[in-house]
Amino acid sequence: xxxxxxxxxxxxxxxxxxxxxxxxxxxxxxxxxxxxxxxxxxxxxxxxxxxxxxxxxxxxxxxxxxxxxxxxxxxxxxxxxxxxxxxxxxxxxxxxxxxxxxxxxxxxxxxxxxxxxxxxxxxxxxxxxxxxxxxxxxxxxxxxxxxxxxxxxxxxxxxxxxxxxxxxxxxxxxxxxxxxxxxxxxxxxxxxxxxxxxxxxxxxxxxxxxxxxxxxxxxxxxxxxxxxxxxxxxxxxxxxxxxxxxxxxxxxxxxxxxxxxxxxxxxxxxxxxxxxxxxxxxxxxxxxxxxxxxxxxxxxxxxxxxxxxxxxxxxxxxxxxxxxxxxxxxxxxxxxxxxxxxxxxxxxxxxxxxxxxxxxxxxxxxxxxxxxxxx
Ligand code: ADP
Ligand code: MG
Numbered sequence: 616x617x618x619x620x621x622x623x624x625x626x627x628x629x630x631x632x633x634x635x636x637x638x639x640x641x642x643x644x645x646x647x648x649x650x651x652x653x654x655x656x657x658x659x660x661x662x663x664x665x666x667x668x669x670x671x672x673x674x675x676x677x678x679x680x681x682x683x684x685x686x687x688x689x690x691x692x693x694x695x696x697x698x699x700x701x702x703x704x705x706x707x708x709x710x711x712x713x714x715x716x717x718x719x720x721x722x723x724x725x726x727x728x729x730x731x732x733x734x735x736x737x738x739x740x741x742x743x744x745x746x747x748x749x750x751x752x753x754x755x756x757x758x759x760x761x762x763x764x765x766x767x768x769x770x771x772x773x774x775x776x777x778x779x780x781x782x783x784x785x786x787x788x789x790x791x792x793x794x795x796x797x798x799x800x801x802x803x804x805x806x807x808x809x810x811x812x813x814x815x816x817x818x819x820x821x822x823x824x825x826x827x828x829x830x831x832x833x834x835x836x837x838x839x840x841x842x843x844x845x846x847x848x849x850x851x852x853x854x855x856x857x858x859x860x861x862x863x864x865x866x867x868x869x870x871x872x873x874x875x876x877x878x879x880x881x882x883x884x885x886x887x888x889x890x891x892x893x894x895x896x897x898x899x900x901x902x903x904x905x906x907x908x909x910x911x912x913x914x915x916x917x918x919x920x921x922x923x924x925x926x927x928x929x930x931x932x933x934x935x936x937x938x939x940x941x942x943x944x945x946x947x948x949x950x951x952x953x954x955x956x957x958x959x960x961x962x963x964x965x966x967x968x969x970x971x972x973x974x975x976x977x978x979x980x981x982x983x984x985x986x987x988x989x990x
Contacts, residue, residue: 627837628875629882635834636868638861641687646830647823648684654814655688659787662751663696667779668787670809674795675816676956677898678859681791684816685755692753700750706758712767715756716741716774723748734767738774745784753787760792760800769802776808793901795954818858824850828863836871841882845870848884856896857956857977866890895986896978902955903986910948911990912936917958918980918987924963925949925972949974957983 634640645652651673658669673681689701702722709715716737720727723744727737745752754775762768778786790797790811798806819827828846845867853863869890874882906914909932916931917923923931929945940948949972952958959977962970976983 629836629840629871629879630875631835631837633835633868633871635831636864636871638865641683641690642831644830645680645684645687646826647819648680648816651680651684651814651816652688654812655685655789656691658812659688659692659753662692662699662753662785662787665751665785667785668753670788670811671790672798672811672813673789673791673816674793674797674813676818676857676859677793677896677901678853678856678861679816679818680860681816682757685757685789685791689753689755696751698749698751699753700748701753701755703755704757706756706760706762710761711765712771712774713737715762715771719754720744723750734770742778742782742784745778745786746782751785751787753789755789755791757791758793759790760794760797763792763797763800768800769805772801772805772809776805793898793955819853819860820858821850821854824853824858824860824863827860828853828867831864832867835867836882840880842884844884845882845887848887852891852979855979856982857898857959859896859898862894862896865894869893896982898956899978899982899986902957909936909938909940910952911987913948913952914957914983915987917974917976918984922973922975925960925974928974953977 635642655671655673658671660668662668673685675681686701686703689699689703692699693701700723702719704715704718706715709718713734716734717727719741720737723741725740725744727740732740756762762771772788775786775788778784788809788811798809798811801809825846828850832841832846849863849866849870852866853859853861856862866887867890870887871882873889874886877886879886912935913928913932916928916935920928925946928949929942932940932945949958949960953960956977959975961973961975963973
């Protein structure tokens, strides 16, 4: 008798519905983000009575739910008021004025020829489409630092702000970034007319991560197909990556697939550990191309220490690097690495030294070593 190669795959596996772990999935509820949701919704609400929305700047470390929360609010708003049109743009993909304007037109159903149109013309197309369609647009520029690095960014934001001023179409702008001082890179005039309200996303605690993961896993896996400690371990790994929920969710998906491929009846911590090896912390991946050789050297030293006082780290650095660096600029580098969530810094009181700073890695050592390989 012939057996289909898919027969075993159709048998009851580990996943009840793996789509609940997909990165684009937007949950029905976002625990621990209630206040941010309320603040975003409140800021955009004037759109519903043809008023002017409050522009927003959302910032916080990787995996703290910035993207999913913004999309969640857009979805709710669109469902509530059909006039609202959320336009989500990831600036990793679209990072020039021209590319963003193109994408905006496309979102309103106006295809723009691939070549030939100048930005000003695309801008006019977009304004025209907004008028014809009579929509209340909210433009989300996610990973906005990628765009703001580009010299056309201020002009683009100026374009968007001008739409409200000149055409009395109330357009909401939401900028999202990991980096606190993203807006400082904009022209003063653009920044002040944007007058964005800042909403901060703080890191999830290990306990919060556990609850978030339980909820996602409950929908994704058959209840008895997952070992008890798996969720706790996934949450612990995310906590090690400065609270990055994405790490945990991607790892659970990968682990479930590994378990099914192996024909296991239960997803175990062994599968999960295998999955960890495949999934790189986003904070690291994003930051690495932008680190200078000094910052990379600091990380190499940090990989040899659990924690270290800043003075000792400075000494270790000076003994290894010929290039001299002042204590002041060394401190700036540490602060930058902390801002990127690769290091964490704690004010400490050491007996002899008085006040000092204790430095620790905020990402798994193995992942840093792996990414620094070849440097
Ligand atoms: P960020 O944009 O801040 O890097 P994301 O919004 O991409 O983070 O979130 C990372 C992952 O964690 C996504 O899969 C997202 O759905 C999930 N997630 C984040 N916060 C929550 C939450 N409060 N409840 C459920 N899932 C969450
Ligand atoms: Mg994001």
